[in-house]
Amino acid sequence: MIYREAGQFKTSYAADQAIFPILQDRIAVAIMMVVALVVIPMFGSDYFLEIIMINVLFFSLAAIGLNLLTGYTGQISLGTGGFMAVGAVSSYKMAILFPDLNIILIFLLSGLFAAAVGILFGLPSLRIKGFYLAVATLAAQFFLDWLFLRVDWFTNASTAIEGVPRSLFGVTITGPAATPVAKYYVALGFVLVFALIAKNLVRSQVGRAWMAIRDMDIAAEIIGIRPLRTKLLAFAISSFYCGIAGSLMLFLFYDSAEPDLFDINLSFKVLFMIIIGGLGSILGSFLGAAFIVTIPVILTNAPDLLGLPISSELAKHLEFMIFGALIIFFLIVEPHGLARLWQIAKEKLRQWPFPY
Amino acid sequence: MTTSTRRIGDTLLKLEDISLSFGGVKALTNISFEIKEHEILAIIGPNGAGKSSMLNVINGFYHPQEGRITFRGQVRRQMRPYDAARQGIARTFQNIALFKGMSTLDNIMTGRLLKMKRNFLWQALYWGPALKEELEHRKVVERVIDFLEIQAIRKTPVGRLPYGLQKRVELGRALAAEPDLLLLDEPMAGMNVEEKEDMCRFILDVNDEFGTTIALIEHDMSVVMDISDRVVVLDYGRKIADGPPEEVRRNKDVIDAYLGVSHEEMAAE
Ligand SMILES: Nc1ncnc2c1ncn2[C@@H]1O[C@H](COP(=O)(O)OP(=O)(O)OP(=O)(O)O)[C@@H](O)[C@H]1O
Ligand SMILES: [Mg+2]
Numbered sequence: 001m002i003y004r005e006a007g008q009f010k011t012s013y014a015a016d017q018a019i020f021p022i023l024q025d026r027i028a029v030a031i032m033m034v035v036a037l038v039v040i041p042m043f044g045s046d047y048f049l050e051i052i053m054i055n056v057l058f059f060s061l062a063a064i065g066l067n068l069l070t071g072y073t074g075q076i077s078l079g080t081g082g083f084m085a086v087g088a089v090s091s092y093k094m095a096i097l098f099p100d101l102n103i104i105l106i107f108l109l110s111g112l113f114a115a116a117v118g119i120l121f122g123l124p125s126l127r128i129k130g131f132y133l134a135v136a137t138l139a140a141q142f143f144l145d146w147l148f149l150r151v152d153w154f155t156n157a158s159t160a161i162e163g164v165p166r167s168l169f170g171v172t173i174t175g176p177a178a179t180p181v182a183k184y185y186v187a188l189g190f191v192l193v194f195a196l197i198a199k200n201l202v203r204s205q206v207g208r209a210w211m212a213i214r215d216m217d218i219a220a221e222i223i224g225i226r227p228l229r230t231k232l233l234a235f236a237i238s239s240f241y242c243g244i245a246g247s248l249m250l251f252l253f254y255d256s257a258e259p260d261l262f263d264i265n266l267s268f269k270v271l272f273m274i275i276i277g278g279l280g281s282i283l284g285s286f287l288g289a290a291f292i293v294t295i296p297v298i299l300t301n302a303p304d305l306l307g308l309p310i311s312s313e314l315a316k317h318l319e320f321m322i323f324g325a326l327i328i329f330f331l332i333v334e335p336h337g338l339a340r341l342w343q344i345a346k347e348k349l350r351q352w353p354f355p356y
Numbered sequence: 357m358t359t360s361t362r363r364i365g366d367t368l369l370k371l372e373d374i375s376l377s378f379g380g381v382k383a384l385t386n387i388s389f390e391i392k393e394h395e396i397l398a399i400i401g402p403n404g405a406g407k408s409s410m411l412n413v414i415n416g417f418y419h420p421q422e423g424r425i426t427f428r429g430q431v432r433r434q435m436r437p438y439d440a441a442r443q444g445i446a447r448t449f450q451n452i453a454l455f456k457g458m459s460t461l462d463n464i465m466t467g468r469l470l471k472m473k474r475n476f477l478w479q480a481l482y483w484g485p486a487l488k489e490e491l492e493h494r495k496v497v498e499r500v501i502d503f504l505e506i507q508a509i510r511k512t513p514v515g516r517l518p519y520g521l522q523k524r525v526e527l528g529r530a531l532a533a534e535p536d537l538l539l540l541d542e543p544m545a546g547m548n549v550e551e552k553e554d555m556c557r558f559i560l561d562v563n564d565e566f567g568t569t570i571a572l573i574e575h576d577m578s579v580v581m582d583i584s585d586r587v588v589v590l591d592y593g594r595k596i597a598d599g600p601p602e603e604v605r606r607n608k609d610v611i612d613a614y615l616g617v618s619h620e621e622m623a624a625e
Contacts, residue, residue: 205479223446
């Protein structure tokens, strides 16, 4: 009886439309906020903040982006890495070209660049679907890889792009000199704002139009949805998220990276996150990102702690095997991923201890 | 049977010499008829007669090779389904076309899509005018839900609902659009007597309360006789009768078509 909605009668549609209609959920979210905003930055080690939290955060943003496109709109994309590259490269270029431009603005603009590229590569989605669309987005990925590797201008003729040091309110927040705590707060700020925006979109008419296209595009057209426009908006917003995620990845984590960091493997990694976390779920995007970021860390550290000698090579193999098995499991058994398992657990809790 | 308060008005939709074929298959041949404002028109005919194709032509889903369609006095050509929706034509399908992953409420909310004006930037905020709009339309949708008596399944994903209820939700989505012309493709197929009675009541009420013009396809003759003002009969893609129900029922060609006599004769030719 810990988790119940009984007795919480909704007296208006406004209350029913609230983002977390159940009181216990609101309390849980408030606690998580305190943990994320205060506890983690105060007590988390630098290692924990950098290797786990910042990683989880920018990957969550990318996963939300891909989930809007694939989970909500039903358009499969393997171009995530490419769109993240557009974000990273464009914010690097802007930071170099305009030394006085605010870094937050640079990140937002990099999202717009990625959105424009996303729209361009989303155009084929009017004619092609499913597997063929996946192949078309794969072509986008390879083209962008090639472009950033071969055209010197993007990398200023060096082999790597850099997270240029910048500060905000007098605090250095990007580049090697920035503290993990500062970087963590920047990542957290972006993720909180854009997760909320994503949640708002999917519970509005835009989101319903996306899901209508996903569930039955013919019927969607009959109620007045313009398929191309709706899909392109999904491509644009999705790529916007991925672009910012790419910028954060470069500026808050790697500091310096070769463009091929944003290759097809990255696309697959984000795709696995939303499959394991849950297609068509914002919460699932977080769960998937957290899962895929932490498993390798656990696999490399746990054996040592337990006194089991495992070579790093074996840990890597184990990682692949676990991911492979999980992806097959979720694709076949539970396409709604961890998010759905969490929901089922909540439903069980709602009835406990008196199932009926 | 006609309803007391309702008055049948001018021509809303006019079809002239519509012909539609798929490769060699002629689905519709030289069909002409009118749909008048506020009437309930039934389209009947044996399987494969071209009834569904007729509705598909009306809402721009199929494009006839020949003929002319005039809607509200305007001739239209090669219209896309979303344009038809914009002009006030809503429909349901023979094989339910709901959004399976979405709840009843969300499905019906999609029917309000064309009425909602705030763009995605407002919706991203879910605040102020966007929230106000969302709540206003939610209210309209709740009225549709009350009207169709489906309050209990408001939050259920429609994929999990039984067939009869899915048909009802699909009608709800079409009604939410407040259409001028409502096309229903076999709204009562696969329903038991009780469900059929409910559905008939909904159709008559919609027509009566909102003056919505309705064109429906139905196989159950007793239903057709009960609720329609006029009946158009198709057979092998041709129109063989058009008139009030009692007249059509006595029509020799119609009786033949349903008994299959004319088919054998045609085959013999
Ligand atoms: N998309 C299509 N492609 C090819 N042929 C089609 C298509 N749609 C309809 N037809 C053909 O057109 C003819 C009329 O079909 P239609 O579905 O309109 O009949 P109907 O009167 O609705 O039949 P039913 O009572 O079985 O629903 C049939 O011969 C059918 O095979
Ligand atoms: Mg049919």
